[in-house]
Amino acid sequence: MSDALMPTYARAELAFERGQGPYLFDVEGRRYLDFAAGIAVNSLGHAHPHLVAALSGQAAKLWHCSNLYRIPEGERLAERLCAASFAERVFFCNSGAEAMECSFKAVRRHHDARGAPERYRIVTLTGAFHGRTLATLSAAANPKHLAGFTPAVDGFDQVAFDNMNELRAAITPETAAVLIEPVQGEGGIRVASPEYLKALRQVCDEFGLLLVFDEVQCGVGRTGRFFAYESAGAAPDVMAVAKGLGGGFPVGACLTTSAVGDCMTGGSHGSTFGGNPLAMAVANAVLDVVLADGFLPRVAEIAGLLRARLEALVARHPDVLTEVRGAGLLLGLRCKVANRDVLDAVRAEGLLAVTAGDNVLRLAPPLIIDDSHVEEAVDILDRVCGGLAGSN
Numbered sequence: 001m002s003d004a005l006m007p008t009y010a011r012a013e014l015a016f017e018r019g020q021g022p023y024l025f026d027v028e029g030r031r032y033l034d035f036a037a038g039i040a041v042n043s044l045g046h047a048h049p050h051l052v053a054a055l056s057g058q059a060a061k062l063w064h065c066s067n068l069y070r071i072p073e074g075e076r077l078a079e080r081l082c083a084a085s086f087a088e089r090v091f092f093c094n095s096g097a098e099a100m101e102c103s104f105k106a107v108r109r110h111h112d113a114r115g116a117p118e119r120y121r122i123v124t125l126t127g128a129f130h131g132r133t134l135a136t137l138s139a140a141a142n143p144k145h146l147a148g149f150t151p152a153v154d155g156f157d158q159v160a161f162d163n164m165n166e167l168r169a170a171i172t173p174e175t176a177a178v179l180i181e182p183v184q185g186e187g188g189i190r191v192a193s194p195e196y197l198k199a200l201r202q203v204c205d206e207f208g209l210l211l212v213f214d215e216v217q218c219g220v221g222r223t224g225r226f227f228a229y230e231s232a233g234a235a236p237d238v239m240a241v242a243k244g245l246g247g248g249f250p251v252g253a254c255l256t257t258s259a260v261g262d263c264m265t266g267g268s269h270g271s272t273f274g275g276n277p278l279a280m281a282v283a284n285a286v287l288d289v290v291l292a293d294g295f296l297p298r299v300a301e302i303a304g305l306l307r308a309r310l311e312a313l314v315a316r317h318p319d320v321l322t323e324v325r326g327a328g329l330l331l332g333l334r335c336k337v338a339n340r341d342v343l344d345a346v347r348a349e350g351l352l353a354v355t356a357g358d359n360v361l362r363l364a365p366p367l368i369i370d371d372s373h374v375e376e377a378v379d380i381l382d383r384v385c386g387g388l389a390g391s392n
């Protein structure tokens with residue numbers, strides 16, 4: 001590893017040269033089935049022809065012109081995101097953390113515009129992950145991630161996941177919003193139940209709070225719905241989106257109702273790179289595919305197959321795995337051995353996955369996988385679990 005890089009990541013000794021669909025090829029030509037997908041980013045796999053065409057077509061025309069001017073592809077993307085969700089206003093940025101930052105600012109601004117600037121505190125949940133900026137770290141309040149970076153940004157109060165009593169008790173006259181990932185990703189692929197999300201919506205309405213969803217990881221088709229919240233029947237006021245939206249091109253978005261979004265008046269927020277023509281062209285191309293007739297039902301179907309195969313896998317290897325969790329193609333295998341050992345072992349066999357909190361092995365394959373990829377992944381997991389059980 002080059003000393004020229006800050007040593008922030010624990011990287012595997014692997015470098016990839018190219019990708020094709022759900023496969024990656026390393027510099028030695030070895031093939032890997034990619035069930036990490038850049039951590040739920042390569043939503044349509046690698047080198048998808050429609051995305052390649054959109055990117056190269058736009059690259060030859062215009063990359064960047066700044067938000068000093070109208071960007072028609074961005075207007076079109078915003079309108080499509082609104083048409084397909086609760087949202088009425090969109091702000092484009094370049095990452096999940098930035099989408100969260102815009103959400104925090106919109107929450108404060110909303111209450112400020114209504115004469116209640118003292119309402120600025122956001123209630124967050126244990127096990128959350130919202131990004132690596134100071135405010136998003138402070139929101140998630142993971143002591144490991146905050147170590148050495150204190151003092152935390154003020155304005156966040158954390159309560160236990162799935163505990164309405166604790167949440168209600170944390171609400172004060174200063175509370176502005178409640179923030180939740182409908183499916184916790186980094187925290188261990190924990191799904192918020194529809195009842196819980198509906199109860200949060202009710203509490204927010206009762207106290208005049210905004211409900212903020214972080215769908216940076218679980219949004220844009222990953223759960224088999226365009227957005228994860230759809231299956232709960234409880235819509236937010238503000239939502240952060242990123243990872244899968246660009247299919248591998250960096251892009252993020254903060255989606256809001258008009259009541260919230262219209263508080264973000266001229267000069268109140270901005271981003272040099274946010275919403276640039278290249279990112280907008282690629283994200284529109286992602287939506288062309290994800291919102292096409294039949295695509296999301298197909299994701300739900302293949303997700304059902306993967307889940308059934310994983311349930312059977314857990315039943316065959318009770319010494320190694322304890323349960324399957326998650327939704328759609330954002331699945332977690334809770335491990336009895338160290339999740340890192342399972343990760344390393346499947347990688348040696350040609351399958352890429354990601355770890356998550358709570359000793360979970362996370363599977364977030366591209367949304368374009370078919371039955372053969374499910375069988376290939378589960379075969380590798382089966383072999384590896386057999387070997388790990390023997391070595392216990």
Ligand SMILES: *Cc1c(COP(=O)(O)O)cnc(C)c1O
Nearest residue numbers: 095096097129130131185216217
């Ligand atoms: C990845 C992630 C983020 C942060 O996104 P970045 O693009 O890394 O800033 C925020 N929230 C959730 C739920 C995520 O999974």
